[in-house]
Amino acid sequence: MNKDLLPARARVTISEVAKAAGVSKATVSRFMGEDRQLLAEATAQRIEAVVERLGYRPNRMASALKRGRTGLIGLLLADIRNPYSVAVMHGVETACRQQGYSLVVCNTACDDDLEKAQLQALQSYNIDGLIVHTLGHQARELASLARELPMVLVDRQVAELQVDMVGLDNRQTIEQALDHLQQNGYSDILAVTEPLDGTSSRHERVEAFMTSLVRRAGLRGLVLETGNELDQQVSEFLADSGHGAKALLTFNGIATLQVMHVLHARPGTLFDEAGLLAIDELDWYPLVGSGISALAQPTEQIGAVAFNCLLDRLQGSVAAPRRLDLPAQLIPRGSSRLRV
Numbered sequence: 001m002n003k004d005l006l007p008a009r010a011r012v013t014i015s016e017v018a019k020a021a022g023v024s025k026a027t028v029s030r031f032m033g034e035d036r037q038l039l040a041e042a043t044a045q046r047i048e049a050v051v052e053r054l055g056y057r058p059n060r061m062a063s064a065l066k067r068g069r070t071g072l073i074g075l076l077l078a079d080i081r082n083p084y085s086v087a088v089m090h091g092v093e094t095a096c097r098q099q100g101y102s103l104v105v106c107n108t109a110c111d112d113d114l115e116k117a118q119l120q121a122l123q124s125y126n127i128d129g130l131i132v133h134t135l136g137h138q139a140r141e142l143a144s145l146a147r148e149l150p151m152v153l154v155d156r157q158v159a160e161l162q163v164d165m166v167g168l169d170n171r172q173t174i175e176q177a178l179d180h181l182q183q184n185g186y187s188d189i190l191a192v193t194e195p196l197d198g199t200s201s202r203h204e205r206v207e208a209f210m211t212s213l214v215r216r217a218g219l220r221g222l223v224l225e226t227g228n229e230l231d232q233q234v235s236e237f238l239a240d241s242g243h244g245a246k247a248l249l250t251f252n253g254i255a256t257l258q259v260m261h262v263l264h265a266r267p268g269t270l271f272d273e274a275g276l277l278a279i280d281e282l283d284w285y286p287l288v289g290s291g292i293s294a295l296a297q298p299t300e301q302i303g304a305v306a307f308n309c310l311l312d313r314l315q316g317s318v319a320a321p322r323r324l325d326l327p328a329q330l331i332p333r334g335s336s337r338l339r340v
Contacts, residue, residue, distance in 0.1 A: 170208055173328040
Protein backbone atom coordinates (compact mmCIF):
# COMPACT_ATOMS: atom_id res chain seq x y z
CA MET A 1 0.00 0.00 0.00
CA ASN A 2 1.17 3.50 -0.77
CA LYS A 3 2.31 4.97 2.55
CA ASP A 4 0.91 8.35 1.46
CA LEU A 5 -2.60 6.81 1.56
CA LEU A 6 -2.34 5.48 5.11
CA PRO A 7 -4.97 6.95 7.44
CA ALA A 8 -3.82 9.51 9.97
CA ARG A 9 -2.99 8.01 13.34
CA ALA A 10 -5.41 8.94 16.11
CA ARG A 11 -4.00 11.06 18.91
CA VAL A 12 -2.99 9.02 21.95
CA THR A 13 -5.06 9.93 25.01
CA ILE A 14 -4.04 10.24 28.63
CA SER A 15 -6.46 7.40 29.44
CA GLU A 16 -4.54 5.06 27.12
CA VAL A 17 -1.25 6.00 28.78
CA ALA A 18 -2.69 5.45 32.24
CA LYS A 19 -4.11 2.02 31.29
CA ALA A 20 -0.85 0.86 29.67
CA ALA A 21 1.20 2.03 32.67
CA GLY A 22 -1.23 0.62 35.22
CA VAL A 23 -1.77 3.96 36.96
CA SER A 24 -4.52 6.57 37.22
CA LYS A 25 -4.97 9.53 34.87
CA ALA A 26 -4.16 11.82 37.80
CA THR A 27 -0.79 10.08 38.18
CA VAL A 28 -0.01 10.60 34.49
CA SER A 29 -1.02 14.26 34.80
CA ARG A 30 1.29 14.60 37.79
CA PHE A 31 4.10 13.02 35.77
CA MET A 32 3.56 15.41 32.85
CA GLY A 33 3.25 18.46 35.10
CA GLU A 34 5.25 20.14 37.82
CA ASP A 35 4.71 17.43 40.48
CA ARG A 36 6.76 14.67 38.85
CA GLN A 37 9.20 14.64 41.78
CA LEU A 38 6.38 13.47 44.05
CA LEU A 39 6.12 10.14 42.21
CA ALA A 40 8.08 7.01 43.09
CA GLU A 41 11.02 6.60 40.73
CA ALA A 42 9.79 3.22 39.48
CA THR A 43 6.36 4.67 38.68
CA ALA A 44 7.88 7.64 36.85
CA GLN A 45 10.12 5.37 34.79
CA ARG A 46 7.19 3.11 33.87
CA ILE A 47 5.07 6.06 32.72
CA GLU A 48 8.01 7.53 30.80
CA ALA A 49 8.49 4.26 28.92
CA VAL A 50 4.80 4.13 27.97
CA VAL A 51 4.79 7.78 26.87
CA GLU A 52 7.80 7.07 24.66
CA ARG A 53 6.34 3.87 23.19
CA LEU A 54 2.90 5.28 22.44
CA GLY A 55 4.17 8.68 21.28
CA TYR A 56 1.90 10.53 23.71
CA ARG A 57 1.86 14.34 23.45
CA PRO A 58 -0.09 16.20 26.14
CA ASN A 59 -2.67 18.81 25.13
CA ARG A 60 -0.95 21.90 26.50
CA MET A 61 -3.89 24.16 25.63
CA ALA A 62 -6.35 22.05 27.63
CA SER A 63 -3.98 21.98 30.58
CA ALA A 64 -3.52 25.73 30.41
CA LEU A 65 -7.25 26.37 30.30
CA LYS A 66 -7.70 24.29 33.45
CA ARG A 67 -5.19 26.59 35.16
CA GLY A 68 -6.98 29.67 33.79
CA ARG A 69 -4.07 30.69 31.55
CA THR A 70 -3.16 29.73 27.98
CA GLY A 71 0.30 31.27 27.76
CA LEU A 72 -0.79 33.11 24.61
CA ILE A 73 -0.26 36.83 24.03
CA GLY A 74 -2.15 38.58 21.24
CA LEU A 75 -0.56 41.21 19.02
CA LEU A 76 -2.78 43.28 16.73
CA LEU A 77 -0.88 45.17 14.01
CA ALA A 78 -2.25 47.92 11.79
CA ASP A 79 -0.09 46.90 8.83
CA ILE A 80 2.26 43.93 8.99
CA ARG A 81 3.95 45.08 5.74
CA ASN A 82 5.26 48.20 7.46
CA PRO A 83 8.89 47.74 8.62
CA TYR A 84 7.94 49.51 11.87
CA SER A 85 5.38 46.79 12.60
CA VAL A 86 7.83 44.01 11.78
CA ALA A 87 10.46 45.41 14.14
CA VAL A 88 7.95 45.93 16.97
CA MET A 89 6.65 42.38 16.44
CA HIS A 90 10.19 41.02 16.71
CA GLY A 91 10.70 42.86 19.99
CA VAL A 92 7.42 41.55 21.41
CA GLU A 93 8.05 37.98 20.26
CA THR A 94 11.56 37.86 21.71
CA ALA A 95 10.36 39.16 25.07
CA CYS A 96 7.41 36.72 25.05
CA ARG A 97 9.66 33.75 24.37
CA GLN A 98 12.05 34.70 27.16
CA GLN A 99 9.15 34.59 29.61
CA GLY A 100 7.62 31.36 28.32
CA TYR A 101 4.74 32.92 26.37
CA SER A 102 3.75 32.36 22.75
CA LEU A 103 2.59 35.10 20.38
CA VAL A 104 -0.58 35.17 18.24
CA VAL A 105 -0.31 37.89 15.56
CA CYS A 106 -3.24 39.41 13.67
CA ASN A 107 -2.92 41.97 10.87
CA THR A 108 -5.64 44.54 10.11
CA ALA A 109 -4.15 45.66 6.76
CA CYS A 110 -5.25 49.22 7.69
CA ASP A 111 -8.89 48.17 7.37
CA ASP A 112 -11.38 49.12 10.11
CA ASP A 113 -13.73 46.20 9.48
CA LEU A 114 -10.86 43.73 9.51
CA GLU A 115 -9.55 45.21 12.76
CA LYS A 116 -12.93 44.62 14.39
CA ALA A 117 -12.98 41.03 13.12
CA GLN A 118 -9.43 40.38 14.27
CA LEU A 119 -10.21 41.66 17.76
CA GLN A 120 -13.07 39.17 17.95
CA ALA A 121 -10.80 36.40 16.70
CA LEU A 122 -8.12 37.16 19.30
CA GLN A 123 -10.75 37.07 22.01
CA SER A 124 -11.83 33.59 20.88
CA TYR A 125 -8.24 32.32 21.24
CA ASN A 126 -8.43 32.83 25.03
CA ILE A 127 -5.31 34.99 25.02
CA ASP A 128 -3.93 36.06 28.40
CA GLY A 129 -3.24 39.64 27.29
CA LEU A 130 -3.19 41.87 24.22
CA ILE A 131 -0.75 44.36 22.67
CA VAL A 132 -2.41 46.68 20.15
CA HIS A 133 -1.10 48.85 17.34
CA THR A 134 -4.50 50.16 16.34
CA LEU A 135 -5.96 52.26 13.58
CA GLY A 136 -7.74 54.09 16.39
CA HIS A 137 -11.30 53.73 15.09
CA GLN A 138 -12.52 50.79 17.20
CA ALA A 139 -12.53 52.46 20.61
CA ARG A 140 -15.72 50.74 21.80
CA GLU A 141 -14.50 47.23 20.94
CA LEU A 142 -11.08 47.89 22.46
CA ALA A 143 -12.59 49.30 25.65
CA SER A 144 -14.85 46.26 25.98
CA LEU A 145 -11.89 43.91 25.54
CA ALA A 146 -9.75 45.91 27.99
CA ARG A 147 -12.32 45.19 30.70
CA GLU A 148 -11.75 41.46 30.20
CA LEU A 149 -7.97 41.19 29.93
CA PRO A 150 -4.77 43.26 30.28
CA MET A 151 -4.01 45.46 27.26
CA VAL A 152 -1.12 47.68 26.19
CA LEU A 153 -1.15 50.14 23.30
CA VAL A 154 1.81 50.70 20.98
CA ASP A 155 2.54 54.04 19.29
CA ARG A 156 -1.07 55.23 19.17
CA GLN A 157 -3.17 56.50 22.05
CA VAL A 158 -6.93 55.90 22.25
CA ALA A 159 -8.56 58.48 24.53
CA GLU A 160 -11.28 56.11 25.68
CA LEU A 161 -8.77 53.51 26.94
CA GLN A 162 -7.15 53.77 30.35
CA VAL A 163 -4.28 51.36 29.65
CA ASP A 164 -0.50 51.52 29.35
CA MET A 165 0.92 52.95 26.12
CA VAL A 166 4.47 52.62 24.77
CA GLY A 167 5.84 54.58 21.84
CA LEU A 168 8.20 57.23 20.55
CA ASP A 169 8.70 60.52 22.35
CA ASN A 170 7.22 62.49 19.45
CA ARG A 171 7.74 65.97 20.87
CA GLN A 172 11.38 65.40 21.71
CA THR A 173 11.96 63.74 18.33
CA ILE A 174 10.62 66.80 16.50
CA GLU A 175 12.84 69.04 18.65
CA GLN A 176 15.84 66.87 17.71
CA ALA A 177 14.90 67.11 14.05
CA LEU A 178 14.57 70.89 13.98
CA ASP A 179 17.71 71.36 16.07
CA HIS A 180 19.66 69.26 13.56
CA LEU A 181 18.26 71.02 10.51
CA GLN A 182 18.83 74.51 11.94
CA GLN A 183 22.36 73.66 13.02
CA ASN A 184 23.04 72.56 9.44
CA GLY A 185 21.82 75.86 8.00
CA TYR A 186 18.28 75.00 6.89
CA SER A 187 15.59 77.60 7.53
CA ASP A 188 12.65 76.59 5.27
CA ILE A 189 11.19 73.23 6.32
CA LEU A 190 8.49 71.18 4.62
CA ALA A 191 7.10 68.46 6.91
CA VAL A 192 5.38 65.52 5.22
CA THR A 193 3.03 63.18 7.09
CA GLU A 194 0.62 60.44 6.19
CA PRO A 195 -3.02 61.64 6.25
CA LEU A 196 -4.22 62.92 9.62
CA ASP A 197 -6.99 60.35 10.01
CA GLY A 198 -7.16 60.36 13.78
CA THR A 199 -3.88 58.51 14.33
CA SER A 200 -2.60 60.09 17.55
CA SER A 201 1.13 59.84 16.81
CA ARG A 202 0.73 61.71 13.48
CA HIS A 203 -1.25 64.49 15.19
CA GLU A 204 1.35 64.72 17.96
CA ARG A 205 4.19 65.16 15.48
CA VAL A 206 2.33 67.84 13.52
CA GLU A 207 1.38 69.68 16.70
CA ALA A 208 4.95 69.48 18.02
CA PHE A 209 6.30 70.75 14.69
CA MET A 210 3.98 73.77 14.56
CA THR A 211 4.54 74.60 18.23
CA SER A 212 8.32 74.42 17.90
CA LEU A 213 8.31 76.69 14.83
CA VAL A 214 6.78 79.50 16.91
CA ARG A 215 9.77 79.41 19.27
CA ARG A 216 12.43 79.35 16.55
CA ALA A 217 13.36 82.70 15.04
CA GLY A 218 14.12 82.65 11.33
CA LEU A 219 12.55 79.26 10.71
CA ARG A 220 9.59 78.83 8.37
CA GLY A 221 7.59 75.61 8.16
CA LEU A 222 4.74 73.99 6.28
CA VAL A 223 2.97 70.63 6.73
CA LEU A 224 1.69 68.50 3.83
CA GLU A 225 -0.11 65.16 3.81
CA THR A 226 0.85 62.40 1.40
CA GLY A 227 -1.50 61.82 -1.50
CA ASN A 228 -2.01 62.30 -5.22
CA GLU A 229 -1.03 65.99 -5.11
CA LEU A 230 2.25 65.50 -3.26
CA ASP A 231 4.39 65.79 -6.40
CA GLN A 232 2.92 69.16 -7.31
CA GLN A 233 3.00 70.44 -3.73
CA VAL A 234 6.66 69.51 -3.23
CA SER A 235 7.53 71.14 -6.56
CA GLU A 236 5.78 74.35 -5.49
CA PHE A 237 7.68 74.33 -2.19
CA LEU A 238 11.02 73.90 -3.96
CA ALA A 239 10.20 76.66 -6.48
CA ASP A 240 9.26 79.19 -3.75
CA SER A 241 12.56 81.00 -3.20
CA GLY A 242 13.51 83.70 -0.74
CA HIS A 243 13.16 81.86 2.55
CA GLY A 244 16.63 80.33 2.86
CA ALA A 245 17.92 76.78 2.46
CA LYS A 246 15.17 74.18 2.11
CA ALA A 247 14.77 70.79 3.75
CA LEU A 248 12.08 68.15 3.92
CA LEU A 249 11.22 66.41 7.19
CA THR A 250 9.29 63.17 6.72
CA PHE A 251 7.30 61.88 9.67
CA ASN A 252 7.65 58.14 9.01
CA GLY A 253 9.09 55.61 6.58
CA ILE A 254 6.04 55.55 4.29
CA ALA A 255 6.12 59.34 3.91
CA THR A 256 9.86 59.13 3.22
CA LEU A 257 9.35 56.64 0.39
CA GLN A 258 6.71 58.82 -1.26
CA VAL A 259 8.91 61.91 -0.98
CA MET A 260 11.83 59.98 -2.48
CA HIS A 261 9.71 59.06 -5.52
CA VAL A 262 9.10 62.79 -6.04
CA LEU A 263 12.73 63.83 -5.55
CA HIS A 264 14.10 60.99 -7.69
CA ALA A 265 12.01 62.17 -10.66
CA ARG A 266 13.41 65.71 -10.50
CA PRO A 267 16.47 66.78 -12.50
CA GLY A 268 19.80 67.44 -10.83
CA THR A 269 21.72 65.76 -8.04
CA LEU A 270 19.69 64.27 -5.23
CA PHE A 271 19.48 66.50 -2.11
CA ASP A 272 21.01 69.53 -3.90
CA GLU A 273 17.64 71.31 -4.10
CA ALA A 274 16.65 70.41 -0.56
CA GLY A 275 17.94 68.44 2.37
CA LEU A 276 16.04 65.50 3.83
CA LEU A 277 15.65 64.16 7.37
CA ALA A 278 13.40 61.16 8.05
CA ILE A 279 11.76 59.82 11.17
CA ASP A 280 12.25 56.03 11.12
CA GLU A 281 15.41 54.24 10.05
CA LEU A 282 15.04 51.80 7.17
CA ASP A 283 17.61 49.48 5.62
CA TRP A 284 17.66 51.33 2.29
CA TYR A 285 18.38 54.80 3.70
CA PRO A 286 22.20 54.47 3.53
CA LEU A 287 21.94 53.34 -0.11
CA VAL A 288 20.21 56.44 -1.50
CA GLY A 289 22.54 59.13 -2.83
CA SER A 290 24.82 60.24 -0.02
CA GLY A 291 22.54 58.52 2.48
CA ILE A 292 19.29 59.65 4.12
CA SER A 293 19.66 61.13 7.60
CA ALA A 294 17.28 59.54 10.08
CA LEU A 295 15.84 59.72 13.56
CA ALA A 296 15.65 56.02 14.34
CA GLN A 297 12.81 54.77 16.50
CA PRO A 298 13.83 52.12 19.07
CA THR A 299 11.25 49.81 17.53
CA GLU A 300 12.36 46.47 18.99
CA GLN A 301 12.74 48.11 22.40
CA ILE A 302 9.21 49.52 22.08
CA GLY A 303 7.93 45.98 21.49
CA ALA A 304 9.88 44.55 24.43
CA VAL A 305 8.78 47.33 26.80
CA ALA A 306 5.17 46.87 25.72
CA PHE A 307 5.35 43.17 26.61
CA ASN A 308 6.99 43.94 29.96
CA CYS A 309 4.17 46.36 30.76
CA LEU A 310 1.69 43.63 29.90
CA LEU A 311 3.59 41.13 32.03
CA ASP A 312 3.36 43.50 35.01
CA ARG A 313 -0.42 43.55 34.60
CA LEU A 314 -0.59 39.77 34.23
CA GLN A 315 1.32 39.48 37.48
CA GLY A 316 -1.23 41.61 39.26
CA SER A 317 -0.07 45.23 39.01
CA VAL A 318 -2.90 47.71 39.60
CA ALA A 319 -0.77 50.85 39.20
CA ALA A 320 -2.20 53.79 37.29
CA PRO A 321 -1.89 53.48 33.48
CA ARG A 322 1.49 54.65 32.23
CA ARG A 323 2.66 56.29 29.06
CA LEU A 324 6.25 55.38 28.24
CA ASP A 325 7.83 57.58 25.55
CA LEU A 326 11.20 56.34 24.30
CA PRO A 327 13.81 58.60 22.64
CA ALA A 328 14.88 58.52 19.00
CA GLN A 329 18.50 58.22 17.88
CA LEU A 330 19.85 60.71 15.33
CA ILE A 331 21.78 59.10 12.47
CA PRO A 332 23.20 61.93 10.32
CA ARG A 333 24.08 61.21 6.71
CA GLY A 334 24.62 63.23 3.55
CA SER A 335 20.99 64.17 2.91
CA SER A 336 20.92 66.76 5.72
CA ARG A 337 24.36 68.25 5.07
CA LEU A 338 23.83 71.71 3.58
CA ARG A 339 25.35 72.30 0.13
CA VAL A 340 26.96 75.75 -0.18
